[in-house]
Amino acid sequence: MDLVNRFLRYVRIDTQSAEDAGVTPSTPGQMEFVQMLRGELEAMGLEEITLDEHGYLFATLPANTTRTVPTIGFIAHVDTSPDVTGKDVKPRIVEKYNGTDIVLSAEDHTVLSTEEFPELLRYVGDDLIVTDGHTLLGADDKAGVAEIVSAIAYLQAHPEIEHGKIRIGFNPDEEIGLGAHKFDVKLFGCDWAYTMDGGEVGELEYENFNAASARITINGRNVHPGYAKDKMLNSMRVAAEFIGMLPKNEVPECTDGYQGFFHLVGMKGGVEQTTLSYIIRDHSAEIFTKRKDMMQACVQELNNKYGAGTAAIELTTQYANMREVIEPMMYVIDIACQAMREAGVTPKIKPIRGGTDGAQLSFMGLPCPNIFAGGVNFHSRFEFVPVQSMQKAMMTIVKIAELVAKR
Ligand SMILES: [Zn+2]
Numbered sequence: 001m002d003l004v005n006r007f008l009r010y011v012r013i014d015t016q017s018a019e020d021a022g023v024t025p026s027t028p029g030q031m032e033f034v035q036m037l038r039g040e041l042e043a044m045g046l047e048e049i050t051l052d053e054h055g056y057l058f059a060t061l062p063a064n065t066t067r068t069v070p071t072i073g074f075i076a077h078v079d080t081s082p083d084v085t086g087k088d089v090k091p092r093i094v095e096k097y098n099g100t101d102i103v104l105s106a107e108d109h110t111v112l113s114t115e116e117f118p119e120l121l122r123y124v125g126d127d128l129i130v131t132d133g134h135t136l137l138g139a140d141d142k143a144g145v146a147e148i149v150s151a152i153a154y155l156q157a158h159p160e161i162e163h164g165k166i167r168i169g170f171n172p173d174e175e176i177g178l179g180a181h182k183f184d185v186k187l188f189g190c191d192w193a194y195t196m197d198g199g200e201v202g203e204l205e206y207e208n209f210n211a212a213s214a215r216i217t218i219n220g221r222n223v224h225p226g227y228a229k230d231k232m233l234n235s236m237r238v239a240a241e242f243i244g245m246l247p248k249n250e251v252p253e254c255t256d257g258y259q260g261f262f263h264l265v266g267m268k269g270g271v272e273q274t275t276l277s278y279i280i281r282d283h284s285a286e287i288f289t290k291r292k293d294m295m296q297a298c299v300q301e302l303n304n305k306y307g308a309g310t311a312a313i314e315l316t317t318q319y320a321n322m323r324e325v326i327e328p329m330m331y332v333i334d335i336a337c338q339a340m341r342e343a344g345v346t347p348k349i350k351p352i353r354g355g356t357d358g359a360q361l362s363f364m365g366l367p368c369p370n371i372f373a374g375g376v377n378f379h380s381r382f383e384f385v386p387v388q389s390m391q392k393a394m395m396t397i398v399k400i401a402e403l404v405a406k407r
Pocket of ligand 1: 077140141174197
């Protein structure tokens with residue numbers, strides 16, 4: 001099976017990305033991997049193959065129809081998470097999974113148990129690719145890479161399936177948030193694309209958070225505590241007051257789905273000065289604006305109460321919900337849903353509680369929702385991917401290509 005063999009070959013290459021490397025790609029392993037991939041794409045006879053110095057690898061499967069069809073793309077990232085090592089990945093296939101616990105490593109008692117990971121039970125009867133308990137698997141996102149390459153091979157082997165020009169793109173450093181910034185959208189040249197980087201089978205995402213960070217600086221007035229009456233202003237106590245002014249339940253630990261939040265990510269203080277670092281998240285652009293307004297109003301209130309200059313806020317926009325880019329072209333989502341159904345998959349549309357490369361790309365001019373790659377327990381030694389999920393993702397790509405040509 002080409003798909004599985006590709007995947008097993010890909011995960012053996014260590015492509016873990018690294019924070020703060022200051023270069024793209026952040027690690028040499030990623031470049032090694034895309035160079036190997038380039039060789040593979042050349043051997044398949046793909047066209048317009050480019051690999052730039054930052055590790056972005058693009059290629060084309062030319063159209064096999066003379067009709068005018070939009071050019072679409074499929075994208076996956078080649079790096080794995082900095083959280084868990086991706087060196088010496090030794091994947092193992094558990095055939096026809098029977099619903100019991102899977103011992104990953106007997107020597108260190110690492111067990112993929114159904115009690116801790118009940119999602120396992122959704123895959124009884126499937127063939128699961130698991131780790132040896134010492135590394136992550138790298139299905140995030142080498143499952144996506146293998147699915148894209150295999151789908152292209154499938155289309156080449158089935159010339160009776162009519163399709164337009166298909167572009168494929170592999171990028172580095174997604175896991176450190178730097179996958180999109182050097183992506184040459186113009187060179188890629190697609191009407192739209194899909195990242196194959198979602199989790200479980202059926203997942204389809206085109207909504208992510210609107211995101212900003214806020215830094216609140218509170219200035220106090222220090223006086224010898226013995227003589228402080230009516231003079232001292234303790235900035236830490238004012239900061240505590242500020243924290244108390246925001247809605248108590250609108251925090252990450254109390255929210256899910258479409259609920260946004262204020263998240264206090266850092267505080268540093270003394271009597272003289274305290275700084276609070278927040279991130280603000282919401283899917284709704286309107287509520288997102290209200291959240292920022294609310295923070296500013298709280299700062300104003302403290303200034304009214306304790307004197308001008310007591311509190312200041314600095315807001316920085318981080319990223320925006322790609323929904324506003326996708327919504328005027330909902331056929332992009334409809335096609336993906338129909339393709340999934342034709343591949344035997346029930347689409348599960350859900351909002352992303354974070355950002356994606358696709359969101360950045362969407363605002364760079366390449367509308368780019370995210371489709372499942374099939375893996376479970378990303379960034380973990382307990383990561384696994386059912387072979388059948390990968391096959392469904394691969395067929396989803398094939399069906400999308402087919403449906404786009406039929407429009
Ligand atoms: Zn990923």
